[in-house]
Amino acid sequence: MCSESRANQFESPEAYLERLQRACPGRPVPDAREMERRSRIPDALAQGTPEGLPSPTSEDSVRVYSQALESAQATVPTEQQDACEYMLLKSVVDDIRCAMERAGLSASEEKVVFGTLNTGDPNALVISCPGGGYVIAVNAGLMTLLYLISKAVGLAIETTVSSDGEISFSVPRQMEAGSKGEHGNALERFAEAIYCCAKLGDARRARRWFPTQSALVWGGLLTQAAERFIVSHEFGHVLQGHLASALTAERHVGSETVTTMSYSWEQEGEADIVALGLTLGTRLILPGFSAHFMGIALLFKALEFYLRGLGLPTHSASHPAPEWRLESLLLGAGSTIGSPVERAIRDATALASLLDSMWRLTQDTVGRRAC
Numbered sequence: 020m021c022s023e024s025r026a027n028q029f030e031s032p033e034a035y036l037e038r039l040q041r042a043c044p045g046r047p048v049p050d051a052r053e054m055e056r057r058s059r060i061p062d063a064l065a066q067g068t069p070e071g072l073p074s075p076t077s078e079d080s081v082r083v084y085s086q087a088l089e090s091a092q093a094t095v096p097t098e099q100q101d102a103c104e105y106m107l108l109k110s111v112v113d114d115i116r117c118a119m120e121r122a123g124l125s126a127s128e129e130k131v132v133f134g135t136l137n138t139g140d141p142n143a144l145v146i147s148c149p150g151g152g153y154v155i156a157v158n159a160g161l162m163t164l165l166y167l168i169s170k171a172v173g174l175a176i177e178t179t180v181s182s183d184g185e186i187s188f189s190v191p192r193q194m195e196a197g198s199k200g201e202h203g204n205a206l207e208r209f210a211e212a213i214y215c216c217a218k219l220g221d222a223r224r225a226r227r228w229f230p231t232q233s234a235l236v237w238g239g240l241l242t243q244a245a246e247r248f249i250v251s252h253e254f255g256h257v258l259q260g261h262l263a264s265a266l267t268a269e270r271h272v273g274s275e276t277v278t279t280m281s282y283s284w285e286q287e288g289e290a291d292i293v294a295l296g297l298t299l300g301t302r303l304i305l306p307g308f309s310a311h312f313m314g315i316a317l318l319f320k321a322l323e324f325y326l327r328g329l330g331l332p333t334h335s336a337s338h339p340a341p342e343w344r345l346e347s348l349l350l351g352a353g354s355t356i357g358s359p360v361e362r363a364i365r366d367a368t369a370l371a372s373l374l375d376s377m378w379r380l381t382q383d384t385v386g387r388r389a390c
């Protein structure tokens with residue numbers, strides 16, 4: 020009780036960030052070059068330098084290869100090693116596989132293995148295995164970033180539950196008008212998630228806090244949807260044959276050289292469209308696909324704020340800007356699917372605009388160079 024009342028007491032993002040700075044005197048803030056380097060997957064992958072990784076040639080080469088990655092710096096969660104991450108990723112993957120089955124899709128004759136990879140970059144990637152098959156690796160810190168932002172959203176929005184159990188929400192007007200109003204706590208939580216991810220390298224360094232009921236519901240719903248989109252997007256690259264084409268690139272994982280995407284805007288767009296389809300096929304509550312679209316909006320906004328927090332442009336040679344990807348998916352879904360997703364698109368647009376307001380109200384502190 021004591022900690023809950025403390026947590027609800029408003030401490031400005033500025034004050035909190037100063038506290039964070041004092042708490043980590045030995046950790047220098049990365050300079051601009053370091054931040055730029057960290058924002059790119061290939062170099063971030065090269066941080067570890069393990070010796071003597073095996074070159075898999077056996078029949079079960081995907082598993083061997085994923086173990087090789089693990090010994091580099093990836094973590095392929097197993098039931099015994101990390102029950103939480105194992106269950107989380109397994110439930111996401113199982114749900115997507117069911118959606119694929121319902122849609123009559125098959126990823127590939129070849130095996131796809133899932134795991135987490137501590138790249139320090141809030142992203143996922145798909146790696147082609149030398150002996151066939153793929154590793155889809157998600158940076159574990161990404162899930163924490165999404166969960167923390169989702170919970171902050173749950174603190175900010177006003178939720179109502181109708182007599183037949185339908186959940187709906189409204190965006191606080193004060194925030195849209197540029198005022199923090201009663202929402203200092205939500206903004207503080209939002210700011211510290213982005214700050215810890217962009218400036219300290221890992222959202223998992225943010226304080227853990229016990230959610231209110233609304234934060235718990237929205238935190239779960241939006242994170243689940245975003246996770247499904249992330250994993251589906253990497254599946255999308257496999258389904259579209261992007262790694263089977265000549266357009267691949269070599270990257271380093273320690274002493275190991277891996278083959279992954281060459282990353283083109285066109286391929287990113289194709290994978291997004293597949294991911295949208297697969298995510299809509301997964302089973303989340305909230306009527307009319309609202310949770311699905313809102314989770315996708317939250318993901319792209321989180322990526323956008325992360326890049327803005329780093330002081331980087333939001334688009335790069337490899338990836339279109341997250342805000343453009345979101346806009347193009349919402350427009351595309353509106354024009355191709357139409358009325359079944361109209362409300363969901365409205366809800367996702369309202370959520371995106373709430374997140375924009377939260378960013379505007381906190382960007383001065385999140386964007387500040389600290390430590």
Ligand SMILES: [Zn+2]
Nearest residue numbers: 252256287290
């Ligand atoms: Zn991609």
